Every structure is written in C-alpha cells, then in structure tokens.
Amino acid sequence: MRVSLRRRTTAPDTGEVVGPARVDRRTKSLTKRLRPGDVAVIDHLDLDRVSAEALVRCQPAAVLNAAPSTSGRYPNLGPEILVSAGIPLVDDLGADVMAVAEGRTLRVVDGAVYDGDALVAEGVAQTAASVAAAMEEARAGLSVQLESFAANTMDYLRRERDLLLDGVGVPDIDTRLEGRQVLIVVRGYHYKEDLVTLRSYIREYRPVLIGVDGGADAIIEAGWRPDLIVGDMDSVSDRSLQCGAEIVVHAYRDGRAPGLARVEQLGVPHVVFPATGTSEDVAMLLADDKGAELIVAVGTHATLVEFLDKGRSGMASTFLTRLRVGGKLVDAKGVSRLYQHRISNVQLTLLVLAGLLALGVALASTASGQTLIGLLGARLDDVVSWFGSLVGGSP
Structure with missing residues (x-):
C-alpha cells in the first residue's frame, strides 16, 4: 500500500520506499525545492560533503544517483553522510533514471526503482559496509x-x-x-x-x-x-x-x-x-x-x-x-x-553585583548608612505586607 507522498516510509519486510520524484542534475539546485518525503534523483559523480549535508537537511525518502557516488578517485564523504543519516542511497542507476518525470511517484526496493509496476532502473543500494569499503579503496588512489x-x-x-x-x-x-x-x-x-x-x-x-x-x-x-x-x-x-x-x-x-x-x-x-x-x-x-x-x-x-x-x-x-x-x-x-570578546554579559553582571555589594558594606560601616539601611528595610517590610494583603484578600 502506498503512503502519503510527503512522508518517508520504509516497509519492514521489503525495505520499500515510496515518494514523489524531484529530478535535477545539479544537486545544489535540487535542494532548493526538495521537501521531506521526496525522492531525490541526481546525477552527481563523487557526491561531496556539502551536497550530502544539504540533502540530509531536506530529509528525502531516498537519494537516487545516476552516477557512482564514489568513483574511487578520492575518499569523498558524501555517501557516508547520507547512509549515517539513515537515508537510502542507490548508486549508478544510469541515465534512464534522469528521464523520470518530475512529481511521479516512485517505489524504491533495494536497488531497483519502479514507476508503478514498470522497472525504471537498477543500481547498487549502498550500506555502511559498502561505503566503508569504497572509501578504503579510494584512499589508496590519493597518490x-x-x-x-x-x-x-x-x-x-x-x-x-x-x-x-x-x-x-x-x-x-x-x-x-x-x-x-x-x-x-x-x-x-x-x-x-x-x-x-x-x-x-x-x-x-x-x-x-x-x-x-x-x-x-x-x-x-x-x-x-x-x-x-x-x-x-x-x-x-x-x-x-x-x-x-x-x-x-x-x-x-x-x-x-x-x-x-x-x-x-x-x-x-x-x-x-x-x-x-x-x-x-x-x-x-x-x-x-x-x-x-x-x-x-x-x-x-x-x-x-x-x-x-x-x-x-x-x-x-x-x-x-x-x-x-x-x-x-x-x-x-x-x-x-x-577570539574572546572583551567582556561577556556574565562578567558584566558579576561586576555590577560586586559593586553593589561593596556599596552595601560601605554604608553599613557608618551611622548614617545604618539608619538608611534601617529605613529601607522598614519600607521593604511595608511592601511585603501590602503584597501579602493583596494575595490573601485582606482589606
């Protein structure tokens, strides 16, 4: 049974994913209109880190790549980012997958892509193990x-x-x-x-x-x-x-x-x-x-x-x-x-409190200061009593 086109679903028995196709050869352009639950169809040899992170933010149901996501030229990080985020990645599907009409509902079952009951293309469903093996081979070609x-x-x-x-x-x-x-x-x-x-x-x-x-x-x-x-x-x-x-x-x-x-x-x-x-x-x-x-x-x-x-x-x-x-x-x-900015808000607050504390100690050490503190205490008691009367409902 098909599900809502705006929600990613994976059937526990078949690994089937269903969603509307969003097709673009430029991954950067595709991510501008890709929505959660869509099936991203790209043609991106050696999927790079920036593109993969942009795809992950869009939360597609799956990513279908007409080209190999890792060619072995160098250890690119894109496939690992997608697989680690739990987004199904199917590689090397060929040019046929790019001919899918925008918005068509696709079914992705393992490495096969279907439009209805018609098989569109078959590729390689990447896993954490296959991505790790490809990365290891790519590192050997860095020279x-x-x-x-x-x-x-x-x-x-x-x-x-x-x-x-x-x-x-x-x-x-x-x-x-x-x-x-x-x-x-x-x-x-x-x-x-x-x-x-x-x-x-x-x-x-x-x-x-x-x-x-x-x-x-x-x-x-x-x-x-x-x-x-x-x-x-x-x-x-x-x-x-x-x-x-x-x-x-x-x-x-x-x-x-x-x-x-x-x-x-x-x-x-x-x-x-x-x-x-x-x-x-x-x-x-x-x-x-x-x-x-x-x-x-x-x-x-x-x-x-x-x-x-x-x-x-x-x-x-x-x-x-x-x-x-x-x-x-x-x-x-x-x-x-x-970089540390010159003074933080916390430091400023502590400085003000220290100044007020020093002022209080200075006032308490003089007779006039003690009188002032006493008057302030009495006034504070009046405010507390008045507030208590409001809360308690007393006249």
Missing part, C-alpha cells in the same frame, strides 16, 4: 590525485600568473576594504555553526561582509546585510541581489559570464571580474588586492579532501589563492577558538 593536482597547479599558475602575482584584472569597487577586516561567507562546511560562533566578533569589529553566491543568503538569514556579493550568481536569491550590496559578477577568462544576464535583468549595479578560479578564490583575491587587513573565511575549503571535493580543476586555484593571501587568511574555526 594519483596528488600527481594530477601538481600538474594542474602549474597549468593554473601559467594562466593566472599576472592575477596571482600582480593583481592584474581585479576590477575597481566602491566598497572600501583597505585597512579593514573582511569576513567571506561561502555556503560550505559548517557555515551556519561558524556564523553563530562569530556573532560577537562581527558585532564588535564590524568587518566587511562578503557573500559568495549563496553565502549572501546565509549572511541575511543570520541577521546582517552583505556589503559585497561575489560569484556567478547561480545560487543566490533575488532578495540578496537587491539588498543594496555591491555586486561582483565572476566571469570566465574568455569573457562569458553566465550570471550577468540575471543581474542586468534585476537592474542592480555591478562589475565583472574575469578569472579562472572558483568564486570563493575570486572573493579572496579581491579582498587582498584592495588592502584588507585580515580575511576571515567561513565555509571555505582548507583540507586536502575539501580541495578534492572541488574537483581537480578548482583545486589548483583554491590552493594557490591561499598561498597568495598568505598570513591574512584565518579560518572561521580558528577565530571561534581564539
């Missing part, structure tokens, strides 16, 4: 990826040498960054938790807030307004683009800028920044070139696996950009561990 990374880094350095070394091609902007601290927000690893820990830092130091694509939405959701929005504009909302922030559209080196038409249609002022790297790299290079004193990064990539999650093409720019900005760059997690 090959490191060699590819080294070659790609040299290629990127040749193409973007002028930008990395001399800042050639960085556009002029109106927002003043020179001598100021800058907070760059990317919708990446633990960006929400990091923003919460940085509230005191933001309130006290008032850094320039730069949102990278959807990072601008994250800043607004946290209660602030971004000063700059940088990116190809594929995952930022219209509300953020129209919030009054200065817009920097990231373009390819050949001049193509996929997000330019959208920005022009909204009629918001903007500048274009042609560069080969990722949008988060562009934001860091912009902040560094314009004289930022300190660059605090939220949700950006820092570890080897995180670099690999970006793919080989994006990994080199991310690595070299961090070499370029050097000692200015601080990861948000480091700030949250090291």
Whole structure:
C-alpha cells in the first residue's frame, strides 16, 4: 500500500520506499525545492560533503544517483553522510533514471526503482559496509590525485600568473576594504555553526561582509546585510541581489559570464571580474588586492579532501589563492577558538553585583548608612505586607 507522498516510509519486510520524484542534475539546485518525503534523483559523480549535508537537511525518502557516488578517485564523504543519516542511497542507476518525470511517484526496493509496476532502473543500494569499503579503496588512489593536482597547479599558475602575482584584472569597487577586516561567507562546511560562533566578533569589529553566491543568503538569514556579493550568481536569491550590496559578477577568462544576464535583468549595479578560479578564490583575491587587513573565511575549503571535493580543476586555484593571501587568511574555526570578546554579559553582571555589594558594606560601616539601611528595610517590610494583603484578600 502506498503512503502519503510527503512522508518517508520504509516497509519492514521489503525495505520499500515510496515518494514523489524531484529530478535535477545539479544537486545544489535540487535542494532548493526538495521537501521531506521526496525522492531525490541526481546525477552527481563523487557526491561531496556539502551536497550530502544539504540533502540530509531536506530529509528525502531516498537519494537516487545516476552516477557512482564514489568513483574511487578520492575518499569523498558524501555517501557516508547520507547512509549515517539513515537515508537510502542507490548508486549508478544510469541515465534512464534522469528521464523520470518530475512529481511521479516512485517505489524504491533495494536497488531497483519502479514507476508503478514498470522497472525504471537498477543500481547498487549502498550500506555502511559498502561505503566503508569504497572509501578504503579510494584512499589508496590519493597518490594519483596528488600527481594530477601538481600538474594542474602549474597549468593554473601559467594562466593566472599576472592575477596571482600582480593583481592584474581585479576590477575597481566602491566598497572600501583597505585597512579593514573582511569576513567571506561561502555556503560550505559548517557555515551556519561558524556564523553563530562569530556573532560577537562581527558585532564588535564590524568587518566587511562578503557573500559568495549563496553565502549572501546565509549572511541575511543570520541577521546582517552583505556589503559585497561575489560569484556567478547561480545560487543566490533575488532578495540578496537587491539588498543594496555591491555586486561582483565572476566571469570566465574568455569573457562569458553566465550570471550577468540575471543581474542586468534585476537592474542592480555591478562589475565583472574575469578569472579562472572558483568564486570563493575570486572573493579572496579581491579582498587582498584592495588592502584588507585580515580575511576571515567561513565555509571555505582548507583540507586536502575539501580541495578534492572541488574537483581537480578548482583545486589548483583554491590552493594557490591561499598561498597568495598568505598570513591574512584565518579560518572561521580558528577565530571561534581564539577570539574572546572583551567582556561577556556574565562578567558584566558579576561586576555590577560586586559593586553593589561593596556599596552595601560601605554604608553599613557608618551611622548614617545604618539608619538608611534601617529605613529601607522598614519600607521593604511595608511592601511585603501590602503584597501579602493583596494575595490573601485582606482589606
């Protein structure tokens, strides 16, 4: 028997899952409209951590991947996150599953996907054991990826040498960054938790807030307004683009800028920044070139696996950009561990109480103070008696 399309169900005897299909080749786009109980249909080779965490937040009934969620290229964390969250993951279903019509009710039984009684595709139902085995194999192939990374880094350095070394091609902007601290927000690893820990830092130091694509939405959701929005504009909302922030559209080196038409249609002022790297790299290079004193990064990539999650093409720019900005760059997690705002509310309360206690002791040591304390005590007794009469109903 089929169940409500908005509720995830698993029959105890067959492991059957039923739900409406939500289909998109771009996992990032799919999560914007995915609802609890839906069946997510994606085509995502090497499912990365950020995408998996976004899927888990949507609570789908199952995730169907046309591609292998782990190719063995590197130990990506996405499949493990989904399986650990109890979300069924079926891999390597092939192109046929992407032809499913949006909203069609699908049945997922082990590794088979049905539309009604018709078999759509068959794949591999992942388990904790199969994911662990794939991860172990992928770790053995890291040396090959490191060699590819080294070659790609040299290629990127040749193409973007002028930008990395001399800042050639960085556009002029109106927002003043020179001598100021800058907070760059990317919708990446633990960006929400990091923003919460940085509230005191933001309130006290008032850094320039730069949102990278959807990072601008994250800043607004946290209660602030971004000063700059940088990116190809594929995952930022219209509300953020129209919030009054200065817009920097990231373009390819050949001049193509996929997000330019959208920005022009909204009629918001903007500048274009042609560069080969990722949008988060562009934001860091912009902040560094314009004289930022300190660059605090939220949700950006820092570890080897995180670099690999970006793919080989994006990994080199991310690595070299961090070499370029050097000692200015601080990861948000480091700030949250090291930073303590100057005085906390608890400390302030204790300070006030200590002052009142000292004042009371000083008054009690003088005759006039003792008289005043006695008068205050009598007045307090009157207030207590009056309140007691109200509660007890006495005239």
